[in-house]
Amino acid sequence: MISIQTADFAPDVEYQALRGEGEDTGAIVTFTGLVRDFGDRQGVTGLFLEHYPGMTEQAIQALIDQAHQRWQIQRTRVIHRVGNLDLGERIVFVGVASAHRKDAFAACEYLIDALKASVPLWKKERGTDGDHWVEQKASDRQPGF
């Protein structure tokens, strides 16, 4: 499941969806990203997030397909919010269900890392000294992007 949305999401609802119907799931790993009060600069008061409708969803689906090839995983859920977000609000959710914890951990970390490096999404920080678009950090880059 992939969703790009302005509305908030409920992590407990996503967790239940990751559990699925059967009894073959042994591990669920989830990551939730939040809006914090510092970024490129101090005094961040919120974020604005923009995406490329269509391509953003396709790019996430391609990462999920790769994760299924690399690890034994059963279900994934990726939610990314766009629009204006205030401090403390949830930005992104990545959840992975697997029979095995190592696969769930590895796939979840891969999905959020690759999302940051390659999926068309852009953050603008709103702050006490004005707004500015966030620059990609060298640590978030991956070969090929």
Add this chain to the structure above:
Amino acid sequence: MSETTVTVLFFARLREELETDRLTLPVSPGDTVGDVLSRLAARGGRWAQLQGDQPVMIAVNQTMARPGTALSGDDEVAFFPPVTGG
């Protein structure tokens, strides 16, 4: 011969600084993304940044592409800064 065009989209900082989110450009057979970038940059002013120091990412029909990617009529070309989601 009927005129062939591509749609060009801009996102994030580029969209704001160019004050443009979408435009339509004529292309000729054999034109590449790089040709489109050069023509837009030649408008000068803020448009020059399309061939400036800051990296510009390219997508054609919603797939990542390169300046050498060849264009066809009705392609959707997008230019945007390095991504910063998550």
